[in-house]
Amino acid sequence: MLFTHTSGYLLALVAYIRVVTAHTNLFSVSSDGSTTNPTGLYIRPYYQHHNSPVRDPKSPLFLCRSEGMTTGAAKILPIVAGNDLTVVWHHNNVSPPDDTISPSHRGPCFVYMAPMESNGQGYSWFKIYEQGYDPATKLWCTDVLRENHGKLSVKIPTQINNGEYLVRTEIIALHDAxxxxxxxxxxxxxxxxxxxxxxxxxxxxxxSEVYNATDPGILINVRRGVSSYKIPGPPVYSP
Structure with a gap:
């Protein structure tokens, strides 16, 4: 087989496209179940097409997949406690063929909150949602997300203080874990x-302290299949 610079470039490009389309990003949030809010409107910071993963839970990027938190969101989403916050993930765009995350990238989902004035620093976060692996259905949270076209609705706790919050959404893909x-x-x-x-x-x-690289829910071989899964991090806040 003749291997030219052109064919080598094309193979590399295909490999790159496969890697990129395996990734995911938070595209929108809403307080009314809508999935059509303007992309990035309430997201802080929002970088279009910045869908690459963070590999180190001790990295500064682990906070919000950003080098810093100096840029605020374009707007702040109002929501009543006890109502659902709807978040929507996609690969690269909101078109119907975009299927949230690759079927191979299976793993859990989490949602955290922190008072806005903390800027996400230090002991400021509490977990309001987690979904891992369901042995009965053999589905991961990412499987459910794909079925729902990237949409997930999470109830905002009623027993918290009123005010402005950062909401941190997170997916962990375990295919190479x-x-x-x-x-x-x-x-x-x-x-x-x-x-x-x-x-x-x-x-x-x-x-920055909720996970370690060797935690059972972080260091795990899911390629062999699993019968159960130990969710990493703190418990969900339950007043």
């Missing part, structure tokens, strides 16, 4: 304003 550094983290943050809540005191965590 059989070795340290193989897990792929896809975190993104959005900005919301909560009203109608009663006061509450959830236990707070530092997002």
């Amino acid at each position: 059989g070795t340290i550094g193989g897990a792929q983290f896809y975190p993104n943050c959005a900005q919301i304003t909560v009203t109608g809540a009663t006061s509450g005191s959830p236990e707070l965590y530092d997002i």
Whole structure:
């Protein structure tokens, strides 16, 4: 077989496209179940097509997949406590063929909240949602997301303080997690304003400390199949 520079370039390009389209990004959030809000409107910071994973849970990028938090969202989404926050993930765009995340990239999903004034730093985060692996259906959260075209609805707790919050969504793809550094983290943050809540005191965590590279839910070989899954990180806040 004749291997030319052109054919080599094409093979490399195909490989690159496959890698990129395997990734995912938070595209929109809403308080009414809508999936058509303008892309990136409430997301902080929002970088179009920035869908590559974070590999190190101790990296500064692990917070919101950004080098820094100096840029705010274009707008802050108002939502009433007890109502659902709907988040939507996609590969690269919101067109129907875009299927959220590759079928091979299976793993759990999480949602955290932190008071806006914390800027996500230090012990400011509490978890409000987690979904891992369901042995009964043999489905991961990512499988359910793909079935729902990237849409996930999460209830905002009623027993928290009113005010502005960062919401951190996260998917962990475990297809290469059989070795340290193989897990792929896809975190993104959005900005919301909560009203109608009663006061509450959830236990707070530092997002840079919620996982270690050797945790059972981070270092795991899912290629062989699993019968159960130990969800990493803190428990979901339950007043």
